Amino acid sequence: MDNATSALARMNMVLHDCPTAEIWQDNVIASPHFKSADGRLKTFDYVVANFPFSNKNWLSGVDPVNDLYHRFEYGIPPAKNGDYDVAPEKRTP
Numbered sequence: 001m002d003n004a005t006s007a008l009a010r011m012n013m014v015l016h017d018c019p020t021a022e023i024w025q026d027n028v029i030a031s032p033h034f035k036s037a038d039g040r041l042k043t044f045d046y047v048v049a050n051f052p053f054s055n056k057n058w059l060s061g062v063d064p065v066n067d068l069y070h071r072f073e074y075g076i077p078p079a080k081n082g083d084y085d086v087a088p089e090k091r092t093p
Contacts, residue, residue: 001027003025006025009023012048027060027061029061029071029082030060030062031061032069040069041071054081054082054083055081056080056081058077058081058082059079064076
């Protein structure tokens with residue numbers, strides 16, 4: 001969502017010899033860009049992202065209870081910020 005972060009991501013891809021990497025600047029939670037032809041979210045082997053940790057208005061444009069992509073099956077982060085940590089017993093070693 002931030003111009004500077006998007007520019008840094010583009011520069012980083014050029015420096016790492018990946019000039020054709022697709023960088024998309026937007027609200028990835030409210031309006032995901034990478035979807036397949038049938039409307040489902042695309043999956044990838046690797047994703048480089050700068051997640052909006054501690055974003056105070058992460059719910060803007062998002063209804064986690066009725067999420068079309070079922071991304072909140074393990075719980076919904078607190079409304080006060082978008083941070084969410086899986087309980088220690090549910091972490092993958």
